[in-house]
Amino acid sequence: MKKNYRKLFPMLNNQIVYLDNAALTQKPISVINAGSQFYKKYAISTRTSDSKLGIIVQQKVDLVRQKVANLLNGSPNEIIFTSGTTQSLNLFSLMAKQLLNVGDEILLSYYNHSSNIIPWLEIAKELKLQVKFSKNLVADINHKTKIIAYSQVTNNIDQHFDSDSIYQKAKQFNAIVVNDAAQAIAHEKVSFANSDIIAFSTNKLYGPTGLGILAIKQDILQSINPVIFGGGSVEKMIDVNSWCKKQTIEAFEPGTLNLAAIWQFEQALNLIDEITIDEIQKINLELANYLYDRLLTVKGIEIFSQKGDFITLFRIKNYAPQDIASYLGHKDIYVRSGNFCSKALSFAELENDYVRVSLAFYNNKNDINKLVKALKEGGDFLSFI
Template sequence: MGRGEGVNLMPYSPALLKAQYPILSEDIAPGVPLHYLDNGATGQMPRAVLDAVVTHETRNRANVKRSVHTLAERATNAYDAAREDVAAYLNVSARDLVFTAGCTMAINLVAHSYGSLLREGDAIAVSTLEHHANMVPWQMLAARRGLRLVRLPATAEGRLDMDALPGLLDGVRLVAITHASNVTGAITPVAEVAAQARAAGAVTLVDGAQMAPHGPVDVPALGCDFYVISGHKLGAPNGIGALWGRRELLAAMPPFLGGGEMIRSVRFESSTYARPPQRFEAGTPPIGPAVGLGAACRFHAGIDHAAANRHLAALTGRLIEGLRQRCGDRLRLIGPGDLADRLPLVSFTIKGAHPHDICQILDRRGVALRGGHHCAQVLHEAYGVAGSTRASMAAFNDAGDIDACLAGIEDALRILLP
C-alpha cells in the first residue's frame, strides 16, 4: 500500500474527523472549547484507537508467544496483526518491523546495535534540524566508539542545506536526518539524501516522528535504511513506536537489550539469538500499546490525507498571514515563510514576548500551543534564539482553531507588549 492506495478513504471533513476524538468535543474549562494545536508534541487519541485498546485489555489480555490458552492466542494474534497494520502503513514487510518504546528508543537501538559495527574514525552525519532524540544517541555513540560527528547544516529558512551535503559525506557511514522538522516544519528530500549517502557508502536513518501522522509513508520509495516512528504522535498510547530496518542490516545487527523472547537458546555461559524482529524485542512487549498503534495506523490509512494536507496548507497560510498582520516587525518565523514542502506547523518568536507567556495567555482561550526549544536546542541556537512558540496542526483542525489562536495572539500582544 503506497500513500492512500488500496484503502477506502472516508470523505475528508475536519468536522467529521473532530467528532471522532472524544476530547475535542469537551470544553477545556467551563464555556471554553479546546483548540488543540499541539499535535507535534502528542496526537490526540481517536475513538477507534481507544476502542481497540479497551477491547484488547478487556477481552484479549494475556502474554504473547508463551501460553497456549485461548486468551494467549488472541493476544498473540492481536500483536502480530498490529505489526502487519503498522508495516502496511509504511509499505514494508512486518518481518522487518520492530516494535520499540517510541522513536527515541528506536534510534537508541540503532545507535547501540548498528553503531557497534562501526569502526573508530568512521563518521556519523547528523543535521542541525534534529530533535534531541536523533542527536544525543549519536553523540553518545561517537564518544563511546571514537567516531566523528559531522554536522549537516540547515539553510536560513530551516531546511536541510542540500548544497552543502555532497562536500560533507566523506568517511560518513551513517546519516541521521528527520523526514520533517518538528520546529521549522520543513520536509527533507529524503530520497535525494539517501541516494547521496548510499553513493558515499553510508546508510541513512530517517526520523519519521512528525511526518507519519500526515499520511501513510512509502518507505521503500525513500531508499533509506532505517525509518522510525512514534506511536503517540499518531494518536496511539504512549510507550510504543516502531523501527523499520533493511532486512540484511537487521540480520547483521547484534541485539540491543537481552532477556526473554529475543533468544533462540540460552546456556549458562552464553546464548544464541532469535531472528529479527524478535531479536530486538526483549521481554514482554507493550502489547496493548502495539494494538493501539496498529489501530492508529488503520485509522490514519482511512483518512484522505491528500485532501487534509491541502486544507492544512491553507490553514498554515492563514496562520502565517494572520501572525504577520498582527505582529508586524516583531514576528520572526522559525522556518520557511512559504507553503511548499512543509508540514502544517508554524514556529515563531514575537520580539519582547516570552514563548511560555504567550502559551499561557492562549491557554485561557483553550488554545494549546507549545513554547520552548521543542527538544531542538541546536536548531534554535542556529537561529540565535532560546526558544519559540509552535502551533502544530492535525487533519481535524479547522479555521476556527486558527482564528482562536490569532485572537489569543492579539491578547498576548495587548498584555505583554502594551
C-alpha cells in the same frame, strides 16, 4: 473533508483549542475504546500462547506488525516494537556500534531532535568517531560518512529535505540513512525506498503513548545483533555460558510488548487508511495557509516558517515566547514555546526560542481564529499574568 472526523476525538469536544500536534496527537474514540477492549476481553500475554485468547493476541501483534510494514514498504521481519521514537533511536545507535570503525563519520542535521543527536554524540565519544553537523546533508556526505541521521520532516523550522537525493548520495558511499520520522509519519509518505532505518512514535499518529517503531532494513538487520536481552528473544541456551537468539524479529524484542497499545494502534492505522495521507496533506495545507495569513495580522509578529508549513514558528516583539505560550495555555489554547528539544538549533539559527503552532487534520479555521483573537486581545497580557 466529507466526514466530520473531528467529532471522533473526545478531547476536542472539551472546548480546548489544541495546536500542539507535533508533540502529541489526540486519539479517536476507536483508539480509546480498543484499549479498554483489550483489558476487558483479551488481556492475555503472548507468552500464554497455548490458549484461545493467547492465539488471538499473537495474531493481533502479527497483524499490526504487517500493517506497519505495509505503511513503510517493508516486511514484517523488519519491524521492531519499542516504546517510542527516543527508544528506537537509542536502540539503533547502540546496534550501530557493531558497524562503525575508527575514522568513520556520523553526519547529523542541525535541525535534529535531541533524540537523534545525543545518542550519536555518546556513541562517537565511546568509539572516538567524528560527528559533523550539517545544514546541507547531500553536499556533506563523503567517503568517511557512515551514518546520516536526520528527520524527513523536522519538529521545528521546516527544512524541506530532499530525502531521495540524500539516500542516493548515501548509497554511493555505502552509508546508512537513519530517518527520524516522528513528524513525517503523520504528514507524508515514509518509506524504506529512501531510508535504511525508520523510527517513529505511534503517539504522534493518533495512536497510544508508550509505543514506537524501529524499522531496520533486512540487509542491515542481518549484520547486527540485539543490544537488549531477555525473555522471548532467546532460541536456546547452548551451555551455561552461551545462548543463541531467535531467527525471527522477536530476537530484538525481549520482554512483554505493550500489547494494549498495539491493540489501539491498529485502530489509528485504520483511520489513516480511511482518510489517506493525501487528504490529510490537503487539509493541513489549507489550514496552514490560513494560519499564516491570519498570524500576519497580529501586531509585532515575526514568522519563522514558510507559508503552508504545518508547523509554524513565530515570535512577537517585546514578549518572551514562554510568556505567550503560558498566556494562551491558560486560556485553553495549547501551543508550545522554546526550541522543542532541538538543542542544536541555536548553532544554526539566529533565535533560540519560538512559539510553535502545529496543525492536524482535525483542526479548523475556528481554532485558528480563536488563537489569533487571543493574541490580539493579549496585547497587554504580560501585565496581568
